[in-house]
Amino acid sequence: MNENPNQTTEQISWQAPEFTAHQKTLQWYVTFGVISLLLLAFAVFTGSFITITTFILGIAIAYFFATKQPQNTTYTMSGLGIGINHNTIPYKNIRKFWIIYKPPQTKTLNFETTAYLNNTVSLELGDQDPVAVKLFLKRYLPEDLDMDETITDILARKAKF
Numbered sequence: 001m002n003e004n005p006n007q008t009t010e011q012i013s014w015q016a017p018e019f020t021a022h023q024k025t026l027q028w029y030v031t032f033g034v035i036s037l038l039l040l041a042f043a044v045f046t047g048s049f050i051t052i053t054t055f056i057l058g059i060a061i062a063y064f065f066a067t068k069q070p071q072n073t074t075y076t077m078s079g080l081g082i083g084i085n086h087n088t089i090p091y092k093n094i095r096k097f098w099i100i101y102k103p104p105q106t107k108t109l110n111f112e113t114t115a116y117l118n119n120t121v122s123l124e125l126g127d128q129d130p131v132a133v134k135l136f137l138k139r140y141l142p143e144d145l146d147m148d149e150t151i152t153d154i155l156a157r158k159a160k161f
Contacts, residue, residue: 009079010078012128012132012136014075015074015075016072016075016125016126017070017124017126018071018072018073020070022160022161028160032063039058039059040052040056040059062161066161073124075123076088077136081093082094091140091141094112094141095111095114095142096111096142096144097111098110099133100147100148100149102149105157106153107124107125107126107130108123109122109130109133110122111141112144
């Protein structure tokens with residue numbers, strides 16, 4: 001028997017979109033446009049070049065991400081860590097994990113890393129069995145049963161971002 005769990009050859013792999021894409025209606029685009037125009041009108045009213053520039057950049061970035069189509073991503077869990085396409089995050093850089101499984105809208109594997117910025121990572125489970133993922137990861141990481149969707153995630157889903 002292999003005594004070192006980091007050298008196991010067992011792994012779980014699946015493919016899923018990098019994020020959930022939401023179909024946007026004409027009403028969504030009209031609402032986005034009206035809100036954008038109101039923000040720009042406010043910025044012009046204040047007469048602040050920095051505010052105008054910030055709102056223009058924010059609107060452009062929001063539109064880019066709202067219309068971006070997800071790429072298909074390959075996720076792999078092995079004794080070495082969690083792989084996202086060709087990058088692997090070793091378990092020593094992950095503090096804990098939790099799964100949010102509320103089909104059909106939310107099916108994600110989430111984990112907190114030791115990184116200072118962007119320390120929460122969320123991976124789409126797609127059709128992958130969440131129980132198999134949970135049982136596999138519990139060998140390497142603690143599970144946080146108290147974590148749930150953040151208000152930001154809920155609002156972004158309701159706003160179809």
